[in-house]
Amino acid sequence: LMEIKEGASEFHVREIDVPAQITESNSVLLSKAKNILDRSRQLFSRLPDQNILLNIRFRKIPSAIEEKAGGERLGRILSMIKAGQSVEKVINAEEMSRPGTASLLADLLDAGILEIPEYEIPEPNFIDEELVSFLKNTEKQGLTGILKIGKHQVKEAIYFQKGDIIHAYHGRSIGKKALYRILSGKGGQLSFQSQAIIIQDTIDTPLSLLIEEGDKEIETLQRLKRGSFECAVSINAHKPEKFFQISDHLGLVYILSLVQQYGRVKDIIDASQMTDLETYKYLLYMFQKDILFVGTEKKSKIRIITDSAADLPPEIIHNHNITLAPLSVSIGQQVYLDRIDLPAEDFYRAMKHSDRIPQISPPSEDDFHQLFRNIVPKEDVLAIFLSGKMSRTFHHASAAKKKNYGSYLRQRQKQQGADSRLGFEIVESGLVSLGMGLLVTEAADKIKKGGCLEEVRDYIRELIPAIQIFFVADTAAYLNKGGQIGKARTLLGNFFHTKPILVIQNGEMTLIDSVRGTKNAQELVLGLIQQTLASPETPIKVGVAHADAPELAGQMKDLLESRLNCRDIIMSLIGPVIGTRCGPGAVAVAFFPMSDNE
Incomplete structure (x- = not known):
């Protein structure tokens, strides 16, 4: 079972009356496996x-x-x-x-x-013969160094360690994707430099297989109609049930996120970390399954961008034309993209088995530039990001806009005419998790009702002070690891035996109380919400998120629905930004009072 990388599992609690066939402990079994x-x-x-x-x-x-x-x-x-x-x-x-x-x-x-018998590398039909000959000789001689190929404006190189290919880059691409792109080129001067290599391996496949796979990939891509790469593809929003059929397949979900960001097949393939053929096959599969269709829907002229710290569920992101800028999560030596290749379950499982707090990094200025430049030709931008005191996401996005706005405007004018203007607003929410998530959904609803960029911007800025978010941590251990509790530990006494209650104040997470027991913590949060409302009948919009604690989130939702006038409740998972601070078992409640006409 351990070799299975995807799928669903169920656990049934029941009495077992079968002869024991396994006697070792779980830890011994896992070690052997x-x-x-x-x-x-x-x-x-x-x-x-x-x-x-x-x-x-x-x-x-x-x-x-x-x-x-x-x-x-x-x-x-x-x-x-x-x-x-x-x-x-x-x-x-x-x-x-x-x-x-x-x-x-x-x-x-x-x-x-x-x-293993002697194996002759099959002669490739679509790869440059001189390059193949050089690769074979390098393997035979067991050389260590870098091969640079000078033929195009794109920078490209192949790294060798004792004759084995361990890394390659082609422009912004790395790994097998880059290697196969290098192999598909013809001509160029080969320049090998012997030197020690200190770089993370991105390729661990024998040369024979690389040549064979690369030759097949190049042949297949050359047989495809070139016009198909210029087509735009869109997500079939009329069949959301199709999306849930692939929600457990990280590769398909990853390509789906690129479809939303880029639209054109060529741009999706260029942006993907998979090989060109792998990406194309995933797109073809989702087209055949009616998840994608060729062409573009009539979309809002305003594109909402937010970061993954909004903790919005996938169906809201896809149904509201929202583009997600994922934060990076470093766990040990591995770096993952939040919500793209790191499911919440895996994140919390890693936290429970590590003494070190995972590190969260914002998208870089260049990441935002690449994102913005694919949107601005056709759509205005409304970007909403988490508190600047908790991450530099807002600062990097603002820097990208300031540095490149002139080129963005020229892109727009080239696409839509010299008189075209470009609306581009970036808002620091001062919030996080579903507090920011509620703000983003409100902006999306206003746009859907026909609000212009400036109206929506002004509306959400006025709404920000009305949104509040409380967190109930299961334990203070993670707050202590992350330095979140400070002097409060001394003031509250016996702190580690209680449930810490936190709130976002002035853009920062602040400890306000701690109580014994889950029920008392839930009642305290309910009381804090009631204190802010003009009356118990005041309608509110609510978001409840959890850190690998669905039962606690369900209890909180039931309590709020039974005691308050909840018009709408969004349920979701807490991501790494709050997860690293509060730890597994935490529950977040965000809300704001709605006006009567809403």
Whole structure:
């Protein structure tokens, strides 16, 4: 099961009356499974192709390997290899699990019982012969250094470590995407510089497979109609149920986010971190599933941009023409894009198993420039970002606008005429989580009703002071780690046995109280909301978000609905910005009073 990377799971609480077949503890099982997976990956990295046939050198099996696999099972696997069955067929024969069989084959190779036959790299048909010859020679000589190719305005290079390709870049692209783009080019001067390489690996595939895969990708892309790359694609908002069918597939969700930002197939492929063919296949799949259609919908002339700290659920983002600028989350040595390749469940699971607080970084000035330049030719911009005291997101976006506004205006005028003007407003909300999320949805509703950019900007600026947001942390441990409680720890005494209550004041998270027990904490939040309302009948719009605590969020929602006049409640997940401060188990409640005519 550990090799499965996607899908849904259910846990059923019930009495179990079956004979015990597993006696080890969970930690021992997980450790063994990890070792098996690591060994299976090592096997695949050594093989040029899973369809290859292995050779048996001799049958004197070390006792450790025989005990690991079992004598009869090992005999059947060796018989399959002797009969000329490929590695892929042996692994799928269900003698053991796929990773288990792969791990066993790796052991047999290390022991010299099996050997990989000499494998000739297939001659490519669509890759430059001189470049392929150079790559083979570099591998054969085991060279370490950088190969630079001088042929186009785009900068490109391939990095080698002892003959293996470990990294490549082509313009802004890296990894296999960059390598295959380099391989698709013709001509150019090759310049190799021997030097020590200190860079994170982005490629871990043998040269033979890289050439084979690259040749197939280039051939397939060349057969596609070039006009298809100029087409615009849009999300089918009339069938939201289709979106939920792919919500667990991170690759499809990632490409869907690029569709919303860029629209044109060529721009989506350029922006994607996947290879060009992988991206095209995902787009084609979603078109076939009626998730996308070719062409553009009639959209609002104002594009709302917000950051992922708004904690808005995916359906609201997609239904309101909202573009999300994801913050980066660093966990150990890994960097993820919030809401793109880091599900909330994985984030909180990582927090629970780490002594270090994950680091949150805003999109860079250049990230915003790339985002803005794809929107301004056709739409005005209303950007709403989290508090500047909690992140530099607003500052980076403002700097990108200030530096590039002239070029944005020229883009607009080239697209829509010399007399065209460009509306471009950036608002610092002073809020976070669903406090900002409510502000963004209000702006989207005003635009849908026909409000112009200046009217919507003025409306949300007036609304900001009316929005309040409270947080109930499950424990003070994360507040203490992040330095959020300061002197309050001393003032409140026995603090770590209570539920901290926090609020956003002047753009910062502030501790205001702490109480014992979940029920008392929920009642306190309810009381704080009631104090701000003119009467219990005052209609309010509410957002309830949670940090991996759906039951607590449901209880909070039920309490608010039973005691207050809630016209609308948005439910969502708390993202990393607040999650790093409050920790797993936290619940957030944001609200603002609505006028009678609303």
